[in-house]
Structure formats: C-alpha cells, structure tokens
C-alpha cells in the first residue's frame with residue numbers, strides 16, 4: 001500500500017480561555033494511499049503560530065515520504081528524524097514525524113480492521129482515566145476558581161490541573177514572579193482545595209517559567225498549604241542538572257516531559273530519577289510509535305506516564321489508543337472547556353464520561369474526521385502558503 005499524498009491543514013478553531021495569538025489553530029495531516037485508505041494525524045503546536053511551523057515542516061518533507069509503503073512506520077519515522085534533525089531533534093522534526101506516524105497508524109488500523117490499541121498489544125484497560133484542564137475558563141478570583149473546581153468534581157472528575165500563576169504568556173519570563181502574583185496563585189490553589197475537598201488531586205503546571213530558587217519555594221509552599229499532587233515543568237526543559245537541584249529540594253511530586261522529545265530526551269529523567277511522572281506529548285515527541293516506546297522505558301523504571309494532551313482531537317485519540325495498552329499509565333489530560341472544539345471536526349463525538357474516555361473500538365484511531373468541517377475552517381494565510 002503506497003502513500004500517494006500527504007496534506008497538512010492548518011485550520012482555525014475558537015478555543016475559549018487563552019489569548020487568540022497563542023492557541024487559535026490546529027494542524028491536521030491527511031495521508032492518502034493507492035488502496036483508497038486514508039489516515040489522519042495531528043501536529044498542532046502553540047503558542048505563537050506553532051501550527052504554521054509544523055504544517056510547513058510537513059510540506060517540506062512530504063515529497064520524500066510519498067511513494068513509500070504506508071505499513072513501514074518504523075522506517076519512515078527514522079527517515080524523517082535522521083534527515084531533518086541535523087540542526088537538532090528537539091521539537092520541530094519530531095512534531096512532523098508525529099503527524100505522519102499517527103496518520104500511518106490510522107491507515108494500518110483501518111487496513112487491518114482493528115483499533116490501533118489492538119496492534120500495540122491490546123487492551124490493558126477498557127477506558128482511559130482522565131484529568132481535567134481548562135475547567136477554570138473565565139475564572140479570575142480565588143472564589144471563582146473554587147466554585148469552578150467544585151463544579152468540575154460534581155461533573156465526575158477526581159483530578160484537575162491549573163497554572164495559578166499564568167499571566168505572562170507561555171514563554172520563559174526570566175524565572176521571576178511578583179510577590180502579588182505569587183500570593184494570588186497560592187490563594188487560588190487554596191480556594192480550589194477548599195472547593196474540591198481533601199481527596200481530589202490538584203496538579204500544578206508551572207509551564208517552565210521559573211528558575212531554581214523560585215521553583216523550589218513555590219512548589220514547597222503549594223505542597224505544604226494545599227497538598228498538590230504534582231508540580232509540572234518547574235523549569236525550562238533544557239537543563240537536567242537544574243531539574244536535579246529542584247528535585248533534591250522539593251517535597252511535591254515532580255512531572256516533566258511535554259517538551260522532551262523522543263526516547264532519548266527521557267533517558268536522563270529516568271536514569272537520574274528526576275521525576276515522579278512523565279508526560280510526553282504524542283503530537284510533539286514522535287507520535288504513537290515513540291509514545292509507546294517511552295512508556296515502556298518508564299515502565300522499566302516504575303515511573304507512571306501521563307501524556308500531555310492540550311492540543312486537538314487527534315492528539316486525544318492517538319494518546320488514548322497508546323494508553324489503552326500501557327501498564328504504567330496514570331491519567332490522560334483533556335481540557336473540559338474545549339470538548340466542543342475537539343468534537344467539531346469529528347463525525348461522531350468523543351465519549352467522555354465520569355472522568356474517563358471510552359474509545360469507540362472502530363478501526364484505526366477510532367474517530368472519523370469530517371472533511372467538510374476541515375475544508376470550511378482552513379486558515380486563510382495557510383491556504384495562500386499551501387496552495
């Protein structure tokens with residue numbers, strides 16, 4: 001079965017809760033074959049028009065992949081990585097490889113008439129346990145966060161994530177935080193804890209914003225005051241030595257990995273015991289093939305995996321298919337306020353219920369993209385670039 005076409009689509013979406021310049025496009029990739037079977041992948045990236053970068057990356061590599069046998073996911077992954085990682089393998093080439101890999105697994109499943117999880121070892125569980133992000137959309141005061149957190153629990157969730165200090169955009173800000181913003185963050189998390197009671201897991205995302213002393217102080221204060229269940233990305237992702245410093249001084253469990261790419265970036269985290277949880281992102285770290293490998297590496301170190309999932313619907317489907325098969329799975333992320341945006345591009349909506357996701361069991365990813373919705377949402381600038 002030969003690959004005949006690879007088409008990236010940068011489509012507009014309308015995600016509530018974050019600034020438009022950060023998060024207003026998805027990047028989906030369609031692969032067609034000479035047997036009439038097509039598959040879909042995703043390499044959505046943000047902030048700051050990241051989906052244009054990844055979509056453009058797909059345009060650059062596609063002529064090298066067209067004509068190959070769609071079954072050869074391992075070979076095609078290595079070809080993309082080896083050919084385009086010469087300036088570094090961190091992020092862009094692995095996001096491009098992710099979209100291609102996910103679409104090829106979708107094709108493989110559809111060709112064989114099986115869901116992808118059957119091809120990765122079969123079901124380890126019947127449903128995928130979730131944690132909620134985006135549940136606080138519109139909240140600004142601690143009281144509003146506490147109210148929305150209680151509502152989220154009432155909707156069936158027992159774990160939820162937030163960044164109570166977010167406000168400068170998701171980029172490195174020098175590692176500092178004003179005293180006022182820091183205290184407001186503590187107040188928000190305390191209100192959330194009060195709203196949800198003692199048993200719900202509160203996960204804190206630091207978005208890699210801090211330096212070592214700030215990360216240590218903030219993580220320890222939140223753990224002491226509000227018993228947080230993890231402190232995510234305390235530092236920018238590049239320095240493992242700095243992460244080790246934080247690790248040694250922090251009582252809260254540490255989670256890292258949404259900006260670690262491929263199996264190799266996770267070696268020091270696992271070898272040096274730098275995290276209690278890892279959170280690779282299936283549309284950035286290398287797709288279904290790579291997520292499964294990283295999960296198995298973590299299994300050997302008795303570290304749970306909890307994929308980062310703050311992009312689009314095919315990321316949810318791809319991550320969930322892998323996590324159906326993984327013994328050391330913890331939880332999959334999803335944004336509750338974005339569920340309408342996930343479902344908009346699908347013919348049938350996801351079955352989210354009681355803090356879990358039930359996959360359809362249909363072949364491939366188990367979801368069908370609505371091509372008409374894609375065509376209607378193509379970004380105007382992207383249409384000019386991609387022709």
Ligand SMILES: [Mg+2]
Pocket residue numbers: 205206207232233258
């Ligand atoms: Mg994060």
